[in-house]
Amino acid sequence: MLRAFLRTEAGSTSVLFAATVLALVWANSPWSHTYEAFWHTPMGISFGDAAFSLDLRHWVNDGLMTVFFFLIGLEVSYEIRLGQLRDRRLVAVPAVAAFGGMLVPAGIYLILNAGGPGAGGWGVPIATDTAFVLGVLAVAGARCPDPLRAFLLTLAIVDDVLAIFIIAVFYTEQLSVPALLIAALLLAAIVTLRWLRIWRAPAYIVLGFSLWVATLQSGIHPTLVGIALGILVFVYAPTDHKLLLAGEAVQVFTSTPSARAAREATRRVQRAVSVNERLQLRLHPWSSYVIVPVFALANAGVRLDGEALRTAATSPVAIGVMLGLLLGKFVGISLGTWLPLRLRWGILPGNLVWGQLLGGAAVSGIGFTVALFIVDLAFKDPVLHDQAKIGILTGSLLSAALGWLIFKLAWDRGGVCAPPEAEPSEELPVTLTVPVGPGDHVRGPAEARVTIVEYADFECPYCGRIHPVLEEVLRKNPDVRLVFRHFPLRTLHPRAAPAAIVAEAAADEGRFWEMHDILYDNQRFLTDADLEHYAAELAVDAWGNVSRHVARIGLDETSGRDSGVRGTPTLFLNGRRYEGSLDLDSITRAVEEIRESP
Known part of the structure; x- marks a missing residue:
């Protein structure tokens, strides 16, 4: 939604x-x-001697915009019952x-x-x-x-x-009590139909338009009708029973297609989804x-x-x-x-x-x-x-x-993916707690003068941006090696952990860095189907030994947290946290300073 x-x-x-x-x-x-x-x-x-007229601007502002606010009411109702406002x-x-x-x-x-x-x-x-x-x-x-x-x-x-x-309270100039009473009665009629579970669109259309006219005549801005009616529209999550009936109807149509079966399948599928969501889908465009x-x-x-x-x-x-x-x-x-x-x-x-x-x-x-x-x-x-x-x-x-x-x-400036409330007030460690070992993923010479340890995840846009930067650093500096450690931010990047698992599966076949590059080149496409496709390209079993791979990723995460990592990407140069900008010139200068130090 x-x-x-x-x-x-x-x-x-x-x-x-x-x-x-x-x-x-x-x-x-x-x-x-x-x-x-x-x-x-x-x-x-x-109609006869009775007439109702507005200029075009008021038809737009008072009429069409009621539909706009009706959608706001639908959205509020949905979010309160099923969405984030719960x-x-x-x-x-x-x-x-x-x-x-x-x-x-x-x-x-x-x-x-x-x-x-x-x-x-x-x-x-x-x-x-x-x-x-x-x-x-x-x-x-x-x-x-x-x-x-x-x-x-x-x-x-x-x-x-x-x-x-604010519009209702501060921008209503005068009220017509008779029109307001009529509007209240019409709203009560709509609520009664809802309570009786009478779902006849013509009845709601007639009552809704009458309510709009009465509210307009009362002096209250009629767009309030829109948001009120939107909030009243039923919204619910599909029940297992309705989903089962819809599935059965679709299966009947699939096995014996006919106009009657198509109509029944359509009716069952529609009933499984609330009127609120169907109206949003139709009216939003x-x-x-x-x-x-x-x-x-x-x-x-x-x-x-x-x-x-x-x-x-x-x-x-x-x-x-x-x-x-x-x-x-x-x-x-x-x-x-x-x-x-x-x-x-x-x-x-x-x-x-x-x-x-x-x-x-x-x-x-x-x-x-x-x-x-x-x-x-x-x-x-x-x-x-x-x-x-x-x-x-x-x-x-x-x-x-x-x-x-x-x-x-x-x-x-190379923003790091970390929440503001996660920024601790205590002083964080500045040294790497777990040194580079045989289990790490290393790109570059074993006897390199400078070792860059990167904590990153495959969905982080900043990590994707620094990826070619680090590649260029390695290309220009033969005495530098890169160590990659997983630090998936699961709430911010829900596809990062599955991508890390597939990368570990590739590591079992000695193809970690190939998968590493593929994942960063395709950051926007990390669904399970995408990951399986990349694994197939490298002849890798994407979901084999998942528990072992999850444990391996957990070790990286633990070492990162113990080293004060709170976001991605975080770099350590020869075991010390890098605090500079994440651009090529800044990282290259830091590498040169380490190389020149005694």
């Missing part, structure tokens, strides 16, 4: 970006007057980070705007745009492992829920590729002529939004991550380094979809409206640039 969500959102980023650019081009073209004219075109339905330890850190990432931006904005005409816009810089953030992480590639995406996705879910609460881009097209168009930019450069609204997104999100999420880790309130969804977390905090300042949404609610003055949009665009671009820079610096 999480991988499918990430794949859809990241893939739609280019469409969302194109829609944003198109809106800006349209709003700044010779035909700019048609932009607002088009989106103010009225459209509605009538584990309070995993929720605590991103939840506090999300809260900090909303409180600090709002505070920065109010420092500049309290008491002024733009004071009501404090909610604009509080929201993170999930689609754009995941798109930036996809571009960053290996610098952003899946645990970071999981952390930011959980943070975004909490962020969205808090944003919805529509939301990602149609609804959110159309929303951007309808709302991102802002005049960017010289006068507008000069005004925005001194506008406390534009500056407040920009600084709230750029600095407020970064500081708030960073502090909100550090505090619960420091107080041991929770854990991260994988071993993450601070460079990755800080990069994630920076890109979370990309506040686009919900930020534009709140602009429409917060400002009636068109001048302040446009200034806030300029602040959103500027802050989001700068946040993306800051995140990319942090990821690049962390990567270029």
Whole structure:
């Protein structure tokens, strides 16, 4: 579920970006007057004397965006019941980070705007745009492992829920009690159908649309209907009984294919999966590729002529939004991550380094979809409206640039795969506790002047990056040898341990280094099938003597922990921990210094 969500959102980023650019081009073209004219075109339905009409922008913002928030409700419901939000330890850190990432931006904005005409816009810089953030992480590639995406996705879910609460409480101007009562009755009817386990799609569609109209008339923003209905949709893990029935139906179709058997197999398989998951699968592409881009097209168009930019450069609204997104999100999420880790309130969804977390905090300042949404609610003055949009665009671009820079610096400095909470306060050993012996995997001359011992795992991106560096060091220095020891980070790199087992199986046939090179050349392809394929290429029994190989890997891990290894890659040069950068020049200088020492 999480991988499918990430794949859809990241893939739609280019469409969302194109829609944003198109809106800006349209709003700044010779035909700019048609932009607002088009989106103010009225459209509605009538039945006799009764009529219901909105302009196109409100159909998008109040109607289509309800589907967007319905998906958020589905995701929240799924994560609470079956996903990461079940584990309070995993929720605590991103939840506090999300809260900090909303409180600090709002505070920065109010420092500049309290008491002024733009004071009501404090909610604009509080929201993170999930689609754009995941798109930036996809571009960053290996610098952003899946645990970071999981952390930011959980943070975004909490962020969205808090944003919805803020919209409901602070951006509802007036209430119509009769319409609100009708909306409450309609919601109760939907809950009753759910309780009675009546699953008729037409009934839910009619009641849901009626609830949306009643909520719109009540004065409460109708997108709240979306998230409420999403949370109410049933979600469950497939039971053994349903899986058995589905399997039997598929088997019947396979043995005697017919239209009746195909229909029954389809029905049984669908029933095995919850409605929540089926709706997410069907609606995510529509939301990602149609609804959110159309929303951007309808709302991102802002005049960017010289006068507008000069005004925005001194506008406390534009500056407040920009600084709230750029600095407020970064500081708030960073502090909100550090505090619960420091107080041991929770854990991260994988071993993450601070460079990755800080990069994630920076890109979370990309506040686009919900930020534009709140602009429409917060400002009636068109001048302040446009200034806030300029602040959103500027802050989001700068946040993306800051995140990319942090990821690049962390990567270029040879970041080590180790979680921040794993960094001990006590002083770690600096010498190798277990000297190189006959059981080690050694590449290079036995009488080498310099011995490099590397603790690494085969899935670690930093280990993959240092692999050609160490090869070059060996090529240029005939008196240097490399010793490889396993240190798989199992929570961060789940394929590292199986890859290490296959490498040990290759070692039984005297082909460890061949397998070593194959695994690093194919780090993204380490499934069991991939590993078996590599083993077959080298005529190796991939899973023979697994228990012995696991014990052998455990010895390396123990020696690493006793030597103070807390992440990968960690190097020891002639038995001393190497503390320098993991680039060719730095390691070569360290080798030369050892060679020249008496």
